[in-house]
Amino acid sequence: MIPSHMQETELNRFDALAAEWDANPTRVELAGAVAAAILTHSRPERSARVLDYGAGTGLVSLQLSRHASEVVAVDSSREMLRGLESKLAASGIPNVKTCAADFEREPASLGMFDLVVSSMTLHHVRAPRPLLGRFQQILRPGGRLALADLDTEEGFFHGRPEDAFHRGFAREEVGQWLAEAGFGNISFHTAHRLTKKGSDDREREYTVFLAVAERL
Numbered sequence: 001m002i003p004s005h006m007q008e009t010e011l012n013r014f015d016a017l018a019a020e021w022d023a024n025p026t027r028v029e030l031a032g033a034v035a036a037a038i039l040t041h042s043r044p045e046r047s048a049r050v051l052d053y054g055a056g057t058g059l060v061s062l063q064l065s066r067h068a069s070e071v072v073a074v075d076s077s078r079e080m081l082r083g084l085e086s087k088l089a090a091s092g093i094p095n096v097k098t099c100a101a102d103f104e105r106e107p108a109s110l111g112m113f114d115l116v117v118s119s120m121t122l123h124h125v126r127a128p129r130p131l132l133g134r135f136q137q138i139l140r141p142g143g144r145l146a147l148a149d150l151d152t153e154e155g156f157f158h159g160r161p162e163d164a165f166h167r168g169f170a171r172e173e174v175g176q177w178l179a180e181a182g183f184g185n186i187s188f189h190t191a192h193r194l195t196k197k198g199s200d201d202r203e204r205e206y207t208v209f210l211a212v213a214e215r216l
C-alpha cells in the first residue's frame with residue numbers, strides 16, 4: 001500500500017544518500033549476493049546487453065559488467081549515478097553506461113536488451129506492475145528478467161516507513177504480475193539473508209528473493 005503522506009520529493013531522497021552509499025557493508029554484501037545469484041540463475045552470454053534498473057552506485061552493474069558486452073545503468077537519482085561514474089572513471093571499465101531516467105514518468109529509448117535486472121528497487125517504485133510491462137517491452141524474445149527484492153516484511157526495514165512504497169513483496173504475487181506481463185519459466189530463489197536493526201531498534205532477519213523470468 002502506498003503511504004498517503006509520500007510526496008514526489010521523496011523519490012529523490014537517494015541523491016542525499018549517494019555519497020555514503022558504498023560505505024555500508026550490509027549494502028555491499030547484499031549487492032554482491034544478488035549479483036552472484038543473477039549470474040547463477042540467469043547465465044547471461046558474454047555478448048549480452050544488460051539493463052540494471054535502479055542501479056544506484058553500480059554495486060550490481062559493475063559485477064555484471066565482467067560477464068556481459070554492455071551494462072546500461074539506469075537510475076532516477078543523478079547523484080547515485082555520479083557515484084558510479086566516479087568509479088568508472090577511476091577503474092577504466094569501458095562497458096558500463098549510465099542513464100538518468102525514471103520509467104514510471106517517461107520510458108527512455110535505450111534499445112533492446114538480453115537481460116534486465118533490478119536489485120532492491122521495486123519496493124521504491126510506486127506502481128510495480130506497469131514497470132514489469134515496460135521491462136517486457138525492452139527485452140528480446142527469450143531474454144531474461146532478474147528481480148531481487150525483499151520478501152514481505154513488517155515495515156521496519158527502512159529507517160522511516162515512508163522511505164518505501166512497499167513492505168517487500170509476496171513471491172506468489174510477483175509471480176502472478178510477471179505472468180500477466182508476458183513472462184514465462186518463472187522461478188524464485190533466495191539470494192540473501194540479512195539481519196538488521198529496524199526503525200524500532202529491534203533486530204530482525206530479512207530475506208531477499210531473486211525472481212528470474214523469460215520474456216515469451
Ligand SMILES: C[S@@+](CC[C@H](N)C(=O)[O-])C[C@H]1O[C@@H](n2cnc3c(N)ncnc32)[C@H](O)[C@@H]1O
Binds near residue numbers: 014027056057
Ligand atoms: C535501494 S537502492 C538500490 C541500488 C542498487 N541496485 C544496489 O543494489 O545497491 C534503490 C535505487 O533505486 C533508485 N530508484 C528509486 N525509484 C526509482 C525509479 N522510479 N526509477 C529509477 N530508479 C529508481 C534509487 O535512486 C536508488 O538508487
